[in-house]
Amino acid sequence: MNKNARVVLSHWTDLMDYINYITSNTWRNNPVRLRELEAAGFQCRLCPNSVASGHVLEAHHRTYSRIGCETDGDLTALCRDCHKGVTSMLRARRYAELSPARVQDYFKFETSALFDPSIPGAEQ
Numbered sequence: 279m280n281k282n283a284r285v286v287l288s289h290w291t292d293l294m295d296y297i298n299y300i301t302s303n304t305w306r307n308n309p310v311r312l313r314e315l316e317a318a319g320f321q322c323r324l325c326p327n328s329v330a331s332g333h334v335l336e337a338h339h340r341t342y343s344r345i346g347c348e349t350d351g352d353l354t355a356l357c358r359d360c361h362k363g364v365t366s367m368l369r370a371r372r373y374a375e376l377s378p379a380r381v382q383d384y385f386k387f388e389t390s391a392l393f394d395p396s397i398p399g400a401e402q
């Protein structure tokens with residue numbers, strides 16, 4: 279298994295762990311989550327949508343550093359639409375932060391053995 283495959287597998291395992299956690303009763307009954315929803319008045323922190331107006335309220339992880347043992351301040355109450363918007367914005371920001379140097383390193387890693395003329399049999 280190459281290095282990149284291990285990275286993908288690690289992310290997949292992390293994703294499955296996350297999905298199992300976020301759909302669990304442990305998460306549903308998490309006192310930090312419940313305190314944030316109550317502190318927000320069961321209303322989205324970004325818009326007027328609320329449980330009272332029939333909207334689903336979710337707890338956005340501001341950090342994943344303590345996932346599974348969150349502390350107050352790690353979560354923000356958001357309606358489903360705002361949660362999707364915030365998540366998309368943060369994901370786009372992370373991709374934008376990938377520097378060209380890191381992309382070049384990846385392709386160098388993938389192709390160097392095939393095209394390095396110093397390796398016997400590599401030249402064609």
Ligand SMILES: [Zn+2]
Nearest residue numbers: 322325357360
């Ligand atoms: Zn909202």
